[in-house]
Amino acid sequence: MKKYTVRLTLNGTPREYSVGANELLLNVIREQEKLTGTKYGCGIGECGACTVHVNGKPTLSCLELAVSADGADVVTIEGLARGGELDPLQKSFLDNNAVQCGYCTPGMIMVGRNLLDENPNPTEDEVRTHMRGQLCRCTGYASITKAVMGAGSAGAFRMPAE
Numbered sequence: 001m002k003k004y005t006v007r008l009t010l011n012g013t014p015r016e017y018s019v020g021a022n023e024l025l026l027n028v029i030r031e032q033e034k035l036t037g038t039k040y041g042c043g044i045g046e047c048g049a050c051t052v053h054v055n056g057k058p059t060l061s062c063l064e065l066a067v068s069a070d071g072a073d074v075v076t077i078e079g080l081a082r083g084g085e086l087d088p089l090q091k092s093f094l095d096n097n098a099v100q101c102g103y104c105t106p107g108m109i110m111v112g113r114n115l116l117d118e119n120p121n122p123t124e125d126e127v128r129t130h131m132r133g134q135l136c137r138c139t140g141y142a143s144i145t146k147a148v149m150g151a152g153s154a155g156a157f158r159m160p161a162e
């Protein structure tokens, strides 16, 4: 099968991959990079578990071809912490008991991070609307919503990449 070279900046580091035409970005992240924080849920764009940031925007990596992401800046859940410090939203999920099985959590945090970057003090309705594509089978969403709002009111946000 023909292979293509794809270059990404992944969590701040330039990386290069050889991929097939139909290789998914999710597979590059999980299988080539072994970054298993990004989850495979439905595989058809309905659960949000596979969400990463591509050029700053939440993106379903189960629907994104790796070749389409060539040249992009990609951030996964592993890329949010800086210098051993969790992102404030990651901390807020822990503080608010917003994690049960944890399968949805990386995708929730990537989408919540995007919301807080754009709107540091979202209302409950704004959180629920922004995160409506993220499915959780465990928590009932109240604690997740509280965690996102709590991180916003803390006024502390992700430090810029070094």
Ligand code: FES
Residues within 6 Å of the ligand: 039, 040, 041, 042, 043, 044, 045, 046, 047, 048, 049, 050, 051, 060, 061, 062, 063
């Ligand atoms: S695994 Fe990508 S949306 Fe469900």
Ligand code: FES
Residues within 6 Å of the ligand: 098, 099, 100, 101, 102, 103, 104, 105, 135, 136, 137, 138, 139
């Ligand atoms: S914490 Fe289990 S699916 Fe959300």
